[in-house]
Amino acid sequence: xxxxxxxxxxxxxxxxxxxxxxxxxxxxxxxxxxxxxxxxxxxxxxxxxxxxxxxxxxxxxxxxxxxxxxxxxxxxxxxxxxxxxxxxxxxxxxxxxxxxxxxxxxxxxx
Amino acid sequence: xxxxxxxxxxxxxxxxxxxxxxxxxxxxxxxxxxxxxxxxxxxxxxxxxxxxxxxxxxxxxxxxxxxxxxxxxxxxxxxxxxxxxxxxxxxxxxxxxxxxxxxxxxxxxxxxxxx
Numbered sequence: 275x276x277x278x279x280x281x282x283x284x285x286x287x288x289x290x291x292x293x294x295x296x297x298x299x300x301x302x303x304x305x306x307x308x309x310x311x312x313x314x315x316x317x318x319x320x321x322x323x324x325x326x327x328x329x330x331x332x333x334x335x336x337x338x339x340x341x342x343x344x345x346x347x348x349x350x351x352x353x354x355x356x357x358x359x360x361x362x363x364x365x366x367x368x369x370x371x372x373x374x375x376x377x378x379x380x381x382x383x384x
Numbered sequence: 385x386x387x388x389x390x391x392x393x394x395x396x397x398x399x400x401x402x403x404x405x406x407x408x409x410x411x412x413x414x415x416x417x418x419x420x421x422x423x424x425x426x427x428x429x430x431x432x433x434x435x436x437x438x439x440x441x442x443x444x445x446x447x448x449x450x451x452x453x454x455x456x457x458x459x460x461x462x463x464x465x466x467x468x469x470x471x472x473x474x475x476x477x478x479x480x481x482x483x484x485x486x487x488x489x490x491x492x493x494x495x496x497x498x499x
Contacts, residue, residue, distance in 0.1 A: 308487055317390070317477050317490035318428070361427075365487070371418065372479065372488055374428040 278362045283379040286356075292349040294378050296362030299343040305366040307338060309347045311358040312377075318361065321347065352382045387411055388480050390491025397468055397498055405463045405494045407478030413458035414480035418488070419451075422475040434461040468498045 279297040286292040298307060308323040322329055322336045324345070329336045335348040349356055361377040387410040397403050407417055417434040432453055433441040440453035450472075452464040461480075465472055475495055479488040 310490075312428075315475070315493070315495070317388075317479075317493045320487050320489065323487055359427075370416065370481075371430060371433065373430060374420075376427050 278364060278375050280360075280362055280375065280378045282376065283381065285381050285383055286349075286352045288354060288382055288384050289351055292352040292356065292380055292382070294347040294349075294360050294362075294380065295344065296347070297344045298362070298364050301342050301364050302367050305364045307336065307342075307345050308363045308365050308372070309334070309336065310361045310363065310372075310374075311356075312361070313355075313358045318374075321360075323365075349380075352380075354382050354384060356380065357382045386489045388478065388489045388491045390478055390494055392494060393492060394495045395497070397496070399469055399498055400467055402464055402466045403468055403496060405465075405476055405478075405496075407461045407463070407480070407491050409459045409480045409489075412480075414461075415458060417455060417461040417478055417480045419453065419461075419463050420477045420479070422477060422493075428477060431463075436461075465496065468496070470498045472496065473498045 306323050306325050309321040310318040312318045322334050324336045324338050338345045359377040359379050361374050389408045389410055391406045415436045419431045420428040421431050422428045430443050431446045434453045434455040436455045442448045455461040475493050477493040479490040481488055
């Protein structure tokens with residue numbers, strides 16, 4: 275299984291873009307990058323996923339480097355409700371199990 | 385779409401008793417469901433994979449006789465914590481695959497407190 279590395283915490287000002295990095299240097303060609311977030315005492319929430327192209331949905335954008343060894347989740351206009359732990363997970367190939375790392379605690383400041 | 389319902393949301397039980405947690409996929413069929421446990425200020429830890437119509441697959445270090453999993457239908461998986469002790473107090477979360485987003489949808493979790 276490919277492992278991911280994320281900074282333990284980040285701050286962001288309300289209304290600004292939040293850019294959350296993730297390293298996944300051992301990712302395989304058929305593995306996807308998934309992003310989830312967990313607001314305190316709730317189940318994780320799916321945000322976005324991608325294989326090699328950049329992706330955008332109503333919640334966020336996902337930028338994957340050309341070599342696929344890292345990616346960045348972008349929340350374009352962070353709000354206080356975006357304060358959560360964000361998890362970058364690699365899924366696919368030989369495994370169908372979501373294995374959570376330690377994630378990044380994003381604190382959006384007013 | 386892609387809703388996973390988990391019940392109960394909170395439960396308090398006495399030490400030595402058993403507790404059953406239900407996980408239902410409301411608008412899709414789930415041949416596979418996953419059960420996680422989360423201790424305070426820690427990440428989610430995968431406990432087991434629940435397979436419809438067959439035995440669950442447990443992660444290393446998880447006692448299968450302690451955490452009984454039943455996946456009798458395509459929409460329901462249950463986790464029973466048997467002979468619960470205070471150290472089993474935790475946040476238990478289930479998830480199921482969704483054809484809608486190719487990922488997994490999570491339940492809202494169950495806070496178990498054993499006294």
